[in-house]
Amino acid sequence: MFSLTKRPETEIAINGQITKVNLAFNRVLTVFDILDNDDLTSEEKIDKCFDVLVTDIESRNVAEVIKGKIVETVMEYINQTPYGNFEITSDDNEDDTDEISPTNSKPDFDYEKDAGAIYASFLSEYNIDLYEYADHMHWDRFKALFDNLSSRSAFNKIRSIRSDNISNYDMTSQEDMKRWRAVQELQAYYGLNEPEEEYDIADMEAELQRRQNLSKGGK
Numbered sequence: 001m002f003s004l005t006k007r008p009e010t011e012i013a014i015n016g017q018i019t020k021v022n023l024a025f026n027r028v029l030t031v032f033d034i035l036d037n038d039d040l041t042s043e044e045k046i047d048k049c050f051d052v053l054v055t056d057i058e059s060r061n062v063a064e065v066i067k068g069k070i071v072e073t074v075m076e077y078i079n080q081t082p083y084g085n086f087e088i089t090s091d092d093n094e095d096d097t098d099e100i101s102p103t104n105s106k107p108d109f110d111y112e113k114d115a116g117a118i119y120a121s122f123l124s125e126y127n128i129d130l131y132e133y134a135d136h137m138h139w140d141r142f143k144a145l146f147d148n149l150s151s152r153s154a155f156n157k158i159r160s161i162r163s164d165n166i167s168n169y170d171m172t173s174q175e176d177m178k179r180w181r182a183v184q185e186l187q188a189y190y191g192l193n194e195p196e197e198e199y200d201i202a203d204m205e206a207e208l209q210r211r212q213n214l215s216k217g218g219k
Contacts, residue, residue: 001080001140008138009077014069020056021074025142026134027052028078029111031071046071078139108159110192118146121153161186 002008012019034040034048043064050067053074054060062070111118122128126145130137149156164183169176 001077001082002144003140008140010138012070012073012077014066014073017059017062017066019054019059019070021053021070022055022135023053023074023078023139024133024135025130025137025139028139031075032111049074078143107192108162109155113192114155114158117153117155117158121149121155122146125149125153158190161190162192 009023010020012021030052031049034045034052037045040048046064046068049071051060054070119130122130122145128137128145151157151160161183164187166180166183166187169180
């Protein structure tokens, strides 16, 4: 986690043994890809993640259990966040409210699919060419800049499109109808293609027609 008083972590201590690690943003993103690869076994994931993260040649010849602990410790470190580490549930004696769990909310971005928008946003807002910082910019620094890209950035404009709840549009309003269609097309284009988030275009068109008929006094 980013700190103004501590240097970004470059070493991991396991059982008194210090292991040097490279937590550059591109290496961490590679680790995310490895962990998301369902074709790999748990052992293969640990080995591959270890090889990506550990830069100390002398530390490579360690037991598998130590490799696992090193990878686990690194993942715990990079997943630390200063905000949103809470969970709120409704109390039986209070008005019902939805459970709030920020750390479990659905992602509205994908590092791989949004790579171009992220790259362009860093370049336009920070004048940082991420290619030039590969293997050098620590994850903590990258994440601090990433989390604070402005709403004007190409990346956050795409996120805004994805999170726009088009079911709230007033189908009796011509202006809203035009907006609905435009946003619908953009969401289909920028969609993350996750089954639970895909929109059934035919069903939505039918719903639009139904609402239009109702607004005209039809059935």
